[in-house]
Amino acid sequence: MGRFDSALPDASSLSEFFSFAPVQTYRLSINKATMDRQQRKADLIQFLCTIQRPDFSIEDIDDSQSLIESGLIDSLAMLQIVSYLEETYNIDFRERGVDPGELSSISAILDLIEHPAA
Numbered sequence: 001m002g003r004f005d006s007a008l009p010d011a012s013s014l015s016e017f018f019s020f021a022p023v024q025t026y027r028l029s030i031n032k033a034t035m036d037r038q039q040r041k042a043d044l045i046q047f048l049c050t051i052q053r054p055d056f057s058i059e060d061i062d063d064s065q066s067l068i069e070s071g072l073i074d075s076l077a078m079l080q081i082v083s084y085l086e087e088t089y090n091i092d093f094r095e096r097g098v099d100p101g102e103l104s105s106i107s108a109i110l111d112l113i114e115h116p117a118a
Contacts, residue, residue, distance in 0.1 A: 052072050096116070
């Protein structure tokens with residue numbers, strides 16, 4: 001028997017030996033559904049800036065203009081947009097399918113975020 005063994009309680013009385021209050025973990029979570037449209041738009045534009053073609057500026061298009069036809073992104077960037085929406089807003093495109101019209105413009109993407117089951 002070690003020199004500290006006698007001071008330790010047996011397993012059956014550990015709860016009496018350690019009287020801790022239950023630990024509660026609080027996590028700060030942002031509910032994307034409650035964010036307002038302007039915040040979602042700002043987040044989307046920030047993301048689009050990371051995938052846009054370097055020779056085109058996002059300031060040159062309006063919300064309803066086609067992202068591909070305007071030259072801002074190429075068709076491969078649509079996959080990145082799908083991935084962004086799945087990760088950020090939990091939209092399951094495997095279940096609902098991908099409709100290119102829903103991803104065609106900033107306005108269309110915001111509508112999809114606000115009404116993902118439509």
